Amino acid sequence: MEGKVTQNGVAAMAACYERFDPAAYLQYNYTPPRADFQRKDSIVPWKLACLHRAFREDDVKGDLLVDIGSGPTLYQVLSGCEVFNKVILTDFLEVNRNELSLWLQEDGGCNLDWTPYLEHVCKLEGRRPSEWTEKAARLRQVVTDVLPVDVHRPQPLALHALPPAGADCLVSAFCLESVSPDLAAFNRALGHIGGLLRPGGHLLLIGALEESYYFGGPGVKIPVVPLNEAQVCDSLKENSFTLIRLEVYTLPQDMRVGVDDVTGVFFAKARKN
Numbered sequence: 001m002e003g004k005v006t007q008n009g010v011a012a013m014a015a016c017y018e019r020f021d022p023a024a025y026l027q028y029n030y031t032p033p034r035a036d037f038q039r040k041d042s043i044v045p046w047k048l049a050c051l052h053r054a055f056r057e058d059d060v061k062g063d064l065l066v067d068i069g070s071g072p073t074l075y076q077v078l079s080g081c082e083v084f085n086k087v088i089l090t091d092f093l094e095v096n097r098n099e100l101s102l103w104l105q106e107d108g109g110c111n112l113d114w115t116p117y118l119e120h121v122c123k124l125e126g127r128r129p130s131e132w133t134e135k136a137a138r139l140r141q142v143v144t145d146v147l148p149v150d151v152h153r154p155q156p157l158a159l160h161a162l163p164p165a166g167a168d169c170l171v172s173a174f175c176l177e178s179v180s181p182d183l184a185a186f187n188r189a190l191g192h193i194g195g196l197l198r199p200g201g202h203l204l205l206i207g208a209l210e211e212s213y214y215f216g217g218p219g220v221k222i223p224v225v226p227l228n229e230a231q232v233c234d235s236l237k238e239n240s241f242t243l244i245r246l247e248v249y250t251l252p253q254d255m256r257v258g259v260d261d262v263t264g265v266f267f268a269k270a271r272k273n
Helices: 002-019 022-029 043-056 094-104 115-124 129-142 183-194 229-238
Strands: 064-067 086-091 141-148 168-174 197-209 213-215 222-223 241-250 264-272
Touching: 002 043, 002 222, 022 094, 022 213, 043 115, 043 183, 043 197, 043 241, 086 094, 086 129, 086 197, 094 141, 115 129, 183 229, 197 241, 213 229, 229 241, 229 264
Parallel strands: 064 086, 064 168, 086 141, 168 197
Antiparallel strands: 197 264, 213 222, 241 264
């Protein structure tokens, strides 16, 4: 009976995403004030700095980086694309995979200009902002696939999507808690994606703290599993990860713009046992 209830909950979550609007989501979360590169306390620069530090550290290395639940965003891999030779982007929704492909194929029609993001990461790396075009070319070069993913399946990706040994590093931002009906489903989903990672590989996990909903478009209210720091740490431990670092960002009042009820964001760097 419990399995049936879980399946119903997952199905209900999938139904919530049928009207997800990538353009609206990007406008809500990836423009000022949340993406203000002139402010040190803006949420997007904080996330980019966390990712930059993690990818700069010598223990995060290898050949293949996989982004789990990319959504319609690219910022998660702007630092990682300089470290790994192959990057795979993934999302459950076709509309999000299409959004990513528009940018990768330079077809135009993207719903967000990623240039300020590319410029900012160049600065973090000690490069001139004008070198953003080289970073964009590098990202387009190393992204080998944009694939469907379902974190609620024991095998989230198609059977032969990854090498037998698994990925060297996973990054996942605001995915697991926003597609799971409850904490138990979140924990299982973390275990499922952990199966894609080689032993000794790294997980870079970004997520919301104490968030119960967000808007995925006008009138599209999507429930979220409200997490606290202890639950994140416990879930990583239960799924055979060793936590290396946990960083927490608290949203200033003017970042709470009415598109969700998030109070903070966590960044976790962990290693698979």
